[in-house]
Amino acid sequence: MKAIIPVAGAGAKLRPHTYTQPKALIPIAGKTILSFIVDQLHDAGINEFIFIVGYLGEKIEDYVRQxxxxxxxxxxxxxxxxxxxxxxxxxxxxxxxxxxxVTLGDTICEYDVPQVINSPYNMLGVKKVDDPRCFGVAEINTDDFIEHVVEKPAIPKSNMALVGVYKIKDTHFLYECLHHLFAQNIKTLGEYNLTDALECMIRRGVQFKSFKVKTWYDCGRKETLLDTNALLLKKNGSTIHETVQNENSIIVPPVTIGAGCVLKNAIIGPHVSIGPNTTVQYSTVRDSIIGAYTTLYEVVIDNSLIGSDASVKGLSRSLNIGDNTEIDFG
Structure with a gap:
């Protein structure tokens, strides 16, 4: 079995970070979003991956190869x-x-991967949501087989959202239906959508069975990314690299702190992820993600997302700061 991971999106909802970094490489809970996906599939025995890249694709390729x-x-x-x-x-x-x-490149889910891979059926991951109008939606019968799928319906007939994980056995039908979309110029919201190809397969008699994911982590916006970071830290616990230098600092778990970081007279945590080689002095940081090679000095930061190679001095704010930024409120 092969894995397909589409990571070509521009990540507009996570700007300014995605001006310089693909969304799939944004760090959460000590790993990138992409690594959570790849590790999960590789642990289940998959060794061949196809990455669909576009915007900043060379960074994805370099990261994966290294x-x-x-x-x-x-x-x-x-x-x-x-x-x-x-x-x-x-x-x-x-x-x-x-x-x-197929796993979308911003989709982190918890589910029984080997069970899905080894199933004799085509499988689609689903999760009950409050407002399914923003998602692909699956109509499911009492035997868990899927009768219809619809992308972002105005009037949903189900509250079971497609989470972005698809196991396809009948790939020849998949590519036939994708070709059908292009030949007939069938688009949803101006795009050729995978959900429409899956519905085409169902209409041609291909069976799909649903499986419910235990947890579906949202990595699409700053607020939900920070929530996901906190949830994963709570689940996985703290990780503090042995090379971290700690001088008169208090660490409130759960946190993850990368190699080469320097902490001096700081309070870190809870729910903080800090990339490698970052320096935090005379500062308080909680519920935040801080990139690599960043400097924080005399700041109080809460509920913030700060990129790599940034410098922030002297403030108390909620921030959303991209890479290669310098801010001095002193």
């Missing part, structure tokens, strides 16, 4: 973002007739 040299990886470029259906269609010549699992 972090996972032991994996068999392909990189497919989606030069024009025309939707998830268009992205998946670009992998046709690599997949051939292999079974695949």
């Amino acid at each position: 972090t996972y040299p032991y994996l068999h990886c392909h990189f497919v470029h989606q030069n024009e973002r025309q939707g998830t259906g268009h992205a998946i269609e670009l992998t046709k010549n690599i997949i051939n007739s292999d079974e695949v699992i």
Whole structure:
């Protein structure tokens, strides 16, 4: 089985960070979003990955090659973002007739991966949501088989949202239906959507079974990213690299602090992730994500997302600061 991970999106809702960093490489709870996905699939026995890259795709490729040299990886470029259906269609010549699992590059879910991979059925991950109008929606019968899927319906007939994890056995039908979308110019909200191809497969008699994910972490916006960071830290516990220098500082778990960090007269935590080689002096930081090679001096930071190579001095604010930034409120 091969894994397809689309990571070509621009991540507009996470700007300014995604001006310089792909959304999939934004750190949470000591790892990147992409690493949570790849590690989960690799632990289940998948060794061949196809990454669909676009915006800042060279950073994705460099990161994957450096972090996972032991994996068999392909990189497919989606030069024009025309939707998830268009992205998946670009992998046709690599997949051939292999079974695949598709996981969207901003989707972190907890589920029984081996059970899904080994299922004799095509499988779609679902989760009950309060307002399904923002998602693909699955209509499911009493035997957990899926009768219809619809992308962002104005009047949903179900509150079971598609979470962005798809196990496809009948890949020849998948690519036939994707071709059908292009031939008939079938778009939803101006894009060729994977959900429409799945509905085409269902109408042609392909069976899909649903599986419920235990947890679905939202990494799409600053507020939900910080919530996800806190939840994952609570679940996984603190990680403080042995090279961290701590002088008169208090650490309130759970936190993750990367290699080479320097803490001096600081209070860190709870729910804080700090990238490597960052310096925090005379500061208080809680419920925040701080990038690598960043300097914080005489600040009180709460509920903030600060990129790498940033410098912040002398304030008490909630911040959303991108990479390579210097701010001095002194």
